[in-house]
Structures are given as C-alpha cells and as structure tokens.
Amino acid sequence: MGDMVYFLEDFKPGPLDVYRKKASFSWKEMAVTIENPKMLRFKHSIWKTLSADPLFARSHGDMSFEEYRNITMDRVLKLLDYNLLPEEKMFDDPNLSSAFTIALQQYDGSLAAKRSILIDFFTNAIRGLGTARHYDVLEAAAAGKIFGCVAITEVSHGSNTRGLRTTATYDSTSQNFILNTPDFLAAKCWPGNLGQTATQACVCAKLYTEDGECHGLANLLVPIRDPKTMLPFPGVIISDLGPKIGLNGLDNGLLMFENYSVSRESLLNKTGDVTPDGKFVSPKKFQDPTKRFGASLGNLSAARAGLIPMIAQLMCDALTIAVRYSCIRRQFGHDSEELPVIEYQTQQYRLIPHLAAAYVVKYFGHSIFERYVDFLFKSFSEPDKDTVKMMGTEIHILSSAAKPLASWLARDAVQEARECCGGHGYLKLSGIGTLRNDNDANLTHEGDNHVLIQQTSNWLLNIWTNKSAKSSLGQTPLNALSFLKEHDNISRMKFTAKTITDATNPELILRKYKWLVCKILESTHRKYNSLLHETKNSFTSKNESQIYYAKTLSIVFIEHYILEHFWLKLCNASGLSMDIRRILVKIFSLYGLWSLEKHLTIFYQWGYMNGPEDADLIHASVLHLCKELKEEAVALVDAIAPPDFVLNSVLGTSDGEVYKHLQNALLQTPGVFDRYKNWASISKRLSTASKL
Template sequence: MIKHVHKMANVLQDFKPGPLDFYRTKASFDWKQLKVFLETEDIICYQNEVFKELQTQSEYQAQDSLFSSSFDQQRRIACRQTFIYKSIELLSLGNLLQNLKKPAVATRIMIQYAPSSTIKFSVTDSLFISVVRSMGTERHHHFIEDSDNGKIIGCYCLTEIGHGSNARGMRTTATYNLDSHSFILNTKDFEAAKCWAGGLGQMATHAIVYANLILDGTNHGLHSFVVPVRDPKTLLPYPGLIVGDMGEKIGLNGVDNGFVIFNNYKIPQENLLNKLGDVTKDGKYVTLFKDPNKRHGASLGALSAGRVNITAICEALGVKALTIAIRYSAVRKQFGPEHESEVPILEYQTHQYRLLPYLAAAYALRILTTMFVEVFYQFSIDSLLGNNVDKLPDLGVEIHALSSATKPIAGWIMKDAIQESRETCGGHGYLKAAGIGDIRNDHDANLTYEGENHVLIQQTSNWLLKFWPAVRAKEKISSPLQSVDFLSSGLDILNTAKFEATNIDEMCNPKYILSVYQWLVCYLLKRTWEKLNTDIDNGKNLFWAKNDSQVFYAKDLSICFVQHYLLQVMYNKILEARDDNIKNVLSKLFALYGVWSLQKHLPTLYQGGYAKGEMATTLVQNSILKLCGDLKNDAVSLIDVIAPPDFILNSVLGSSDGEVYKHLQSAIFRSPYAMSRPVWWQDITNWKENVLKNKL
C-alpha cells in the first residue's frame, strides 16, 4: 500500500496551496485515487509524457489569451501544429494501439489544447488514410505511404453546397470513359460543388471525393475516388478545377474548410476505391453487393469514427469550460448574511443547480467515451485483420446506432454546459482571457458536422423500432454492447412498472433510476411504433409517416435510450470501485445526472400513467437540490480529477492555484490597450471641437 501511494504521488503532483484549498480540504474522497480509478496509472503516466512533450514544442506554446490572432496567423499556426502532431511519436497510431485507452486520451488532450490543428490533423491525415485503407485495395497503398511520408496531404469531400445529411442526393458525377480508361468528374452547378472539406481550402493535394459513378448512362450510386487537386510542389490547383476556401467561420478558423468544382476533370480508373464496387477495363460494373442500399451504407461506414470521436470531443471541451466556471465559483465571493463575511458563490443553491448537474454529466460522458473509443478502435482493428468476423456486423450496427445519438446528446449537453459556465462567471467570463468564449465557438461545429444532430439521431430511433415486433413477441433481445438487452422484458416493464419511490434515498437508488429510464424507452418505443403505423394506415407514405413521428416520439425515444445507456455504463464502472468514498461520490454524480435529466421527461411519465399525483415531481426536484448540496464541497476536487493542466486551460479565471484576481490583474495590465491613448485619439478631440463650433 505504501509503495502504491508513493508511486501515485510521483505520478500526480499536489496542487499549489491557495484559495481553492477552502474546498479541497472538505472533499469526501482522495482526488488522486479517483483519477487513478478512472484512468489507471499507465494512462496517467502517458498523459504526463504527452504534456511534457507538448511543452517542448515551440509551435504548441499557447498564444496569449488576451489577443486574437489574425485569420492568416490562425491558419499558419494550425498548419504547423498539424505537422508537429504527425511527427510526435507519443501521438502516433502505432503507439496508441499499444493501449486502446490512449486514443480517447490523445483526442481529449489535443482538442483541449489546440482544437483547430487537432481537427485539421484528423481530417487531412487520419480520415483520409482510414478511408483509403478501408475502401481501397492494394493498388491504393501508395496513397497511404505518400500521406504517411508527407508527400501528399489528403482531405475528405462528401458534403455539397445543396446536400449535406442527404448523401443520396449528392450530384457530383464520375463518368467512366472506356477509350481512356478514366473517370471524368463534373460539377453540374454551384449547388453540386463539394464544400466544407477540412484541409481543402489551402493545403490539400488529394481528396477523397464521393461522386455518382456513371457507366453507359447508368447511375450506380455514390462511390469514393482519390482525386489529385493540387500540385504537391507548388500547391497550385490542376486545370479543370476551381478550388477555394469557405472563408472565416464562427470558430475553428485554423481549419481551412474548402470547396471544389470539377469541369470535365479526368482521373485514372485506378483512383476508384474499389473494395465495394469496381469497373473492369472493358467497362463492366462489378460488386459483391446485390443490394445497392447495402453497398451505399458500407461506403459511408467511415463516418462512425467521426461520431465516436466527436462524442469525446464534446466532453473534452465541456470539461474545459466547467473547470473554469467551478474553480471561479469557489473563489468568487458575493453577498452573505448581514454583518458576516461574503461567501463563495458556489454556496448558493442557484449556482449549484446551474453547474453541478453538468459536472455529473461530464463524468458520465467521460466514462462512456473512454469505453466507447476503446470499443471502436478494437472494432476497427478486427475489421482490418479479419478477427471475430461473425460478431462484427452486429457490433458495427450497434456502434452506428449508439454514436448517432451519443454525438447529438453530448453536443447538446456540453453546449448548455459551456454557455452556463460563461454566464456563471459573470462579466469576467465575457473576457477573452477567461477562455470560455473560444471554447463555445469551437464547440459549436460539433452540433453540425458528421451529421446534423436532429437528422442524425433519427438513425438511432430507426434501429430501435426494428426491435418492437420482438418485444411484442417476448423474444430474447441482445446486442454486443448490451444496450438493448432490457427490451427482452419490455412488455413486463410496461405492464407492471410504476413510480414507487417514496423518499429521496429511494429516488436516488441507481437500480431504481435505471428502471425508470427502461420504462421510458419501452413506452416511447411502443408509442412511436403506434404513431408511425397509424399514419401509414391513414394513407401517409413511409417517408412522411417517419417525418411526422419525430417530435415527442422518435427523438425523445433516442434521447431516453442514450441516457439510459450512459447511466448503464457509468453504473457498471461504479461497481468496479473498491474504495467506499469513490463509490459514494460517483454514485451521487450518477444519481444527479439521472434525476436531473428526468426533469424533462416528467410529462411523459405522467402521460403514460407511470406516475400520478405530486410525488414524482416533488421527489425529482428535491433529489436534485439535495444532491447538489451534497456534492458542493466535492465539486472542486471532482473537477481537479478531470481538468486539463493550466498550460492547456489557458484561463485567468480557472488556474489550479485559484489566484483569480492576481491572474486577472496581470492580464488586464499587460493589455496594450489598458493604459494607452488610442492612435486615433484626435478623432475624439476634433469631433468634440466640431460639435462646439456647430452649436456656436
């Protein structure tokens, strides 16, 4: 035990004494032990190695939080950081695969430190190579080698100006020319221009382009092609292309999102990524898939990686904002009883209610994303190596269904967490030096890319609806990740379950909370199925029936399903804890996230007859407030466990030493605008003089 504690002390350093000690000394658990429980000592050592390495890289030294870089500077910095990212051995794919927990850790660290370059690397390097590897064959390996060696820079072009979520509506064409054994790419009009491709705006030399394969006048649907777009030596576009930049965005301006228009642009036949479909030299189309729908779905399978990673990115950015807000709330003092000292704003019930449920959600997401990224990477490895072939299809479908909802849920939760963090820091939170504004702007893209959330989440409800006939037949239902196993008892849950809690302890019991969500999923599944089929029976076609079954039905079904899965994964993790203090504080976080989320589902509980009278609403409300109060003294240490180091946080309000006002004074005083006369000061005095002259 002594040896273990000594090793942990070397891995995790104590925080400097300061104002935050007021709460740190009140914590009910050892923050170091909780961090080791969540991440393991090996991962913590890996994190520390990455932190140390990043601090030696001049390109990654944090920009002064007071100043905004110009648009061009942001682009150049992100570009140079991307090359450094690619060269850092600690972040290489081979290193990550030695421990499947490392991909989630690497993503979290880098997205918190340098969001633009991290996104840029993921689309110009990781995604490009991943698609070539998964969709291509041996004839395409040279693209992977050239990308690895830095000879070419890739990007990914799916979205068009007129079509995003509806991939089937894409209009770019690749027509096979038998005489030249080549494909001719064309963009019919500006609405068909490929757009929003990260890296395409200024630096990509090659692109994965999704286009409709036209052969002898027959459209064989979307296929992927490797398309050269710029000369690697000059970065000038090739003739037959119009390549440009999308312009300045709300955030992530280090990423050069671009567009491309094709005008009879010829590429070799071999550039078709042909694992799923190919064209022979004599102009015949061949594919292993008899059903075009299955080939289409398989061709877009690479997008699951993006959704899994974005779920982790949302959590990482939300944690960064919550670190700032919670530490600030522990130091900032306002008001207090008459004739007594002012109290930290964290003591106020309203402040606790505004922040602590999001802290609980952050923990639930941290536990989920760590597991989920690990599962996905193992799935990817098995797919490449041909391992567990009989299990991969079901696992792939479940990953797709889960990630189609975890990405929206994580995005929405952390959008609100970041905004609440900004507001709870008051006026100081509006300063650029606080750091929250940049987090908010950078997070915003997570709500849209890799699938607009409201469209994407329908994939989850579509999957769930397929289980309802089995539920009605009382068949055994199971899935590789066990997300739907409880549906085997779906009818029994609907027929027998009801609101039974009579006090806060019963309301906060993990098994009881899980049972409430199981009823919600079963009820909404039944209700959505019935709504869909009633509309069809009344003459609506399937398209409009599905469209008219989203609000209050399918969307709520997907949300409740993922909330249940979040809690299920977190509960399983809690059961692994051997330290009672750790188990206790995690159980409170579990209950707070679970009961807080139930607030929005109270109408459904009453509508379905699960709850009656005032008890359910009263207990939910009282439980939330009780849990917030119970977790108040633990909040600082809980955020310490998952917070990034100060050099990554880069906030005058959220430093781990708690010296808010010292850092704030330093930031304000070193601003060149703080105590200087503007260079245009004469505009002010001349205007005043002109006003006086006019009056006279």
C-alpha cells in the first residue's frame, strides 16, 4: 500500500487524535479504496500546484462581484498556461478530465465551471456533433485560443427543448445561415461564459431550408464576439445575467440574434447537413427527425455523467467540516464533563447517514462516468451497434435519476452540516455556505430534477408494458433491471428480519429494494392505465400519476441500483483488507436502511411489513450503525477530504484547532476593529437623547 499512498501526508497532532486513534482502519487505505489512486494522486498534484501560486491564495474576505469575475478568469488563463492536463494525457485516460474538474471544483466551484465550459463542454459538443470540417475550431478551443459556450436553453424553454424558437434559415445565394431570435422569450439564456468571455457559441436552433421546411433542431458554431475587442459582432446582442445565488465567478448571459449570418460550414453536420444549393441531407440512421433530435441533445447532455461525482464530493467536503467540528465542539454531559457533540445520538443520526450516502454516491459517481467513457469508445469501435445503443440508453436513464437523487442528498447533507455546526456554521469562515449555494445550481443544472426524473419512470413503464423487452432484461449491458424477471417471486416476499444482524444484512436490504421496485412499478403502471382509460390522453395520464407513484418509482429504482453496484464492488474486490471491507459493509447497510426508512409507508400499505416491531427494528438498526460508525467518523472523512488549503474552513481544519483558527480568522478580517463610518450621526442622536 505504501507506493499507492505516498502522496497522502500525515496529519499534524491535535485534538482530533482522540477519535483518529479509535478508528479500526487506515484512512489512507480507505482513500485509495473509495477512489482510483491514479485519479486521487492527480488531484493532489493539482492542489499542490495551486497552493504554491499567489494567484490562488485563499481568503475568507468578500470580493466585489467584478473582482470575483476578474480573478476567476485570471485563474482560468493561468491554468491554461500550466497545462496540467495536456490533450494527449486526457485522451490516454479520459477519467483524468473528471478528476481535474472535481479538483478545481473543490477549490472553487466557479473556477471549475468556467474552465470546464470554456474548454471541455464546448469541445465535447464539437466532437459529438461535428465532422472533419470543424477540427480547426476544435483544436483552437482545446488550446485556449478561442473561448466557447453552449447555448441551448431559452428564456421561456428549458427542459422542453422541442419548444426552442431560435431559427437558423439557410440562404443559398450567400450560402449562409441567417440566425434570428423572434422575441425576448426566445433569447438564449443561462449559457456559462456567455456574459463576458465566450467568443464562440454552439447554438441550438430550428433549422429551416429555403422552401420553408423545418428540419428540427440543429447546432451551429457561431462567432459571437470579436476576439480583438471582446465586443459582440453586429447582429449579436449579449447581456450578462448579473449576480446569482452562487457561482458568481461564472458569467452567465443572454444571447439574441438579428439577421446574423454564419457560414454553411458552421453547421455541426454529423446528423444532418445542407448542401450548397439548399437541400437538407442526413445519414440513413438519422433520417428520422426523432433520432436526429435525440442524437443531437444526447451528445450535449454528457455533462450529467460527470456532474454526479462532483456533487458527491461536495457532500464529502461539507460533512468533513461538520464531523471534524462535532468531534471538537463540547456541550453538556454527565457530571461536570462536557462531551463532544458527536457523542450525542441526535448528532450521530443527523450526520453519519449522510456520510454513508456520500461514500456510496461517490463510488457510483466515478463508476457512471467510467461507464460513459467506455460507451464513447465502444460507439466508435464496437461492431454490435444495438448493444452500444442499449448501453447508451441505460446510462442516460441511470444518470437521469442519479443526478436528481445525488443533488437532493447533497442539498440535505450540506444543510444538515450547516445546522450541526450551530451558529459558527453560519459564518462564511465555516465554508459551508459556499458549498450550499454552489450545490443549489445542481438541482436544475443539466435538467430540472423533477422533469429529468420522469425520463427514468417513463422508461421503466415502457419496459414493463413491452413484454418482449421484459424477456431480455438480463441481457442489457448494465443489468439495470435483470431482477424483474423474478417479479412474481419477489412480489410474494415478506419482512422476515428478527434481529439487528438480520436487518443489516446487505442481501436482505437489496431484497427489500427489489420488492419496492416491483411493487411500485406494478402500481404505477396500473394507475397510469386506469387514468388512460378514463381520459384517453397519455400526457394527462402520465402527469396525474407522478406523485402516486412515478416519482417514487424512479427514486427507489436508482437507490437500488446504486446500492447493488456498491455491493457488487465489495463482493468482487480483491486485495481489500478485512478492516476496510467491514467498514464499507456497515456504510452500505446504513445508507440502505436509512433510505428504506423513507419508504416505510409503502411497505405497510402493500403488506410487506406487519406490526410496529418491523419498523422498530429498522429504526434500531439505523441507530446501532450510527453509534458504531461514530468511532470511525473522523477517519472516514479524512479519507475523502481535500487538504486544508482546498477545504478552506476554519471549522474543518485537519489539526482540529478550531478555536485557534477561528480567533485568528476573526481578528485578522479587514475592518473588524474599525469604527462605524457614520458614527457621528449615531453619536449626535445619542447625545440628543441623553439630554431628554
């Protein structure tokens, strides 16, 4: 293990040693178990580079909106100079790109988003949708010679991309596309980097030929700013969106066109092209407009797979702060001794299940991105195109449910972490507020959660309805629903656990989840069909079956898949020490039971559980696992925490010297000893009042 963890530095002695010595496993071994050692080492090398550069010096002080924008861009340019991830290195191992973005996100979410959109997201759109005629733009973007953004969403249309109204009409006389924005509601809205820095935009628009026929959505590479002046070209109107709740180092904007011309070659033409004389042509496999539409947006939605590990790491950072602080902060206790608040059952229940969730989602996040990379390679080389297509569909369905689940878990975990740190957690110095505000974007980024998750439930219902698809469930590349073949047997299962040992058994937890998925799928299908019989309207029937139970169906489906994926990793992993395996099994069981607690009503409603003792056993098992993992909590966050320089929290420092760091930070904040600027007016009022 020594060669694998040499880059992980020991922690300085301090108050947290009390809990570190109680841990039954090596935090360094856990670090390279839960995350690929190569990726983790790469992240640490990035952080080491940043920590040595004054431009990346940390501060808890406030910067103005403009100052934050400026320094974020300066840092992006410096990263381009460093070239920490050369293109050839990224192609050798595409997972390094995810590690790079996560490392930057942990340092500053705005920096990660700005650099990722300028370089990765923009170039991925060209790679996925363009052809050889776009290689020059691709190379320029990858080298940082042009800055890009991706413009899909409009003011009045986001999730419903079919409703987009920006138009690109071909003119054979000039052999140009003429871009127009009908009105403000059709303005491109929210593209990152559009507000101030992008020189090119990948614009999604409805494509029209001269005969007036609409050929669906297309994507065009559109120059929007003169790189010499950074002013919009004539016919292009750009506005910044201004301050947001978080991520204010990223300039989001609005974009409108007035008869703006771009060349015919600007069209990203992998799925369809327009000939010089104005005829629309498309490869045979994309002649169906629906397939063309799906391929177009599918390539641009790849970021969702990369977003899940970023969300998981955000959870990890917030919980690192809260757990370390909870092991230092003392309140009340028996006799005269005050206890660290982590010793209280309430604090354990508020934090440790979230910590277990962070571990499970973190592993899944890395795994789903690796699967996506594998899918990309196979899409170019695999002769069995049907299998590749099925794999792409499964990844889309899994990520469409996993992104909502992960961001909701992160929302709750970060908020709980903030509250568990009491009043000090409300200080900007704690670092938790920034994490909370940055995660807020994830609830709608890459698709609104409540809309996105419907794609998963719709797919599940289609599978359930289609008997031929059901018969081949065991043959899908990612085995997302292979257990449905045993639906009849699963549906007859009952709750049988009698002891905590039974209740925490991973196989039995997975069995409960399989029962949930089968029952909710069957019930949702029955509800939908009943509504369809009444209304004769598929849209209305789907709409009115979301709460009972299509939304829950997607959630339990992805909870089961994430848990099963984690369990299979444990069962198949070689070289794991018994200590690490034992802890990871407890983490699995805690996240599984804690999640099942949320569905107890359904278990009773459909007869899986009987008396109150069944629910009591679930509750008792969760509390039992929380208490056992309390001794391991500091080592668990040590294994997933970034260095103090990156975490940037006075409450979560690795040495545990919370109050020393808090004192220094508070007293060194500029202006804290200054007199109120308008003190004279106050003094005059008080002097007048004293004479009354």
